[in-house]
Amino acid sequence: MKVNWNYIKAFSLLVLVIFLYSFSSARNNQRKLDKIEVQFTNDENLYVTETAVNKLLIQNQDSVKNLAKEVLDLNILEKRLDTHAMIEDADVYLTVNGELGAKITQRKPIARVYGNESYYIDKNGKKMPLSKNYSARVPFIKNIKKEDIAEVYPLLAKIDKDEFLKKHITLIKRNSKGEYVLEMRLYDFEILFGEINSIESKTNNLKAFYKKAMLDHQLDSFKWVSLKYNNQVVCTKK
Structure with a gap:
């Protein structure tokens, strides 16, 4: 029986790609957040300060900094920001560089x-x-x-x-x-x-x-x- 080495090579390559993707995804999820970036949609933090936003971005009595990505619940963080009396809407997101971003729209x-x-x-x-x-x-x-x-x-x-x-x-x-x-x-x-x-x-x-x-x-x-x-x-x- 003749072995088709092309199929074996393709299958091996596919397994390797899946392994590397899974490994990379796991490493990325375990990556620590090293920066929080707060952006105000009107370019001015008039009614709520960046410090106040950072205080709301707290989980389990600890700062979200130095936490792994996989333990963060972005929906919970958004809802927490939305409870602030001066915030109309908040959008919390993660970047591929390990940064946590918060886009804040203040009430007018x-x-x-x-x-x-x-x-x-x-x-x-x-x-x-x-x-x-x-x-x-x-x-x-x-x-x-x-x-x-x-x-x-x-x-x-x-x-x-x-x-x-x-x-x-x-x-x-x-x-x-x-x-x-x-x-x-x-x-x-x-x-x-x-x-x-x-x-x-x-x-x-x-x-x-x-x-x-x-x-x-x-x-x-x-x-x-x-x-x-x-x-x-x-x-x-x-």
């Missing part, structure tokens, strides 16, 4: 509630605690309760996305009638926005009024500017 505040309880409202309309590390430059809100957040949120979202409004509106307050009043950064007249409706129309009217009054050099002469009436701006002079 769009307004700050001022009162007996102070807190931010984030871009998703949720309560967000104040940070000890950084104070966001966002409009203040007064005289609202927790149950009013959903009502005022569409206006806050509009202000955050509109360059003109974001630059000029510094304060939003709710009066006894349930209507909203806005204050501007550079001028002392108040803007009666009314109820949270027709947001696009009202803000466009405000921009048109501002542009016209600025050209006429009259912005300092007004006490009240009302947007609450349909398709018109009603002004009261000092």
Whole structure:
């Protein structure tokens, strides 16, 4: 019987490849983690520090550094990071170089509630605690309760996305009638926005009024500017 050495060589090569792959995979899993790299998706760690992230990356009362890859549960680490009040989303991963990576997306505040309880409202309309590390430059809100957040949120979202409004509106307050009043950064007249409706129309009217009054050099002469009436701006002079 003639022996087919080509088949034997191919089979031996296959066994060797499988052995080397298994050995390499086992060695890789046993490899110690020697570095943790934290990346913030907005390039700034404003509300949560890298130190705080590293503290959350702890397992069995020991740092994840110098642990073997195979003992890490990345899902658990991600869930641990997601519990932080300033983190919107966390992605934890391993690199082939033995590094543990954490990509952090921080929550974004769009307004700050001022009162007996102070807190931010984030871009998703949720309560967000104040940070000890950084104070966001966002409009203040007064005289609202927790149950009013959903009502005022569409206006806050509009202000955050509109360059003109974001630059000029510094304060939003709710009066006894349930209507909203806005204050501007550079001028002392108040803007009666009314109820949270027709947001696009009202803000466009405000921009048109501002542009016209600025050209006429009259912005300092007004006490009240009302947007609450349909398709018109009603002004009261000092």
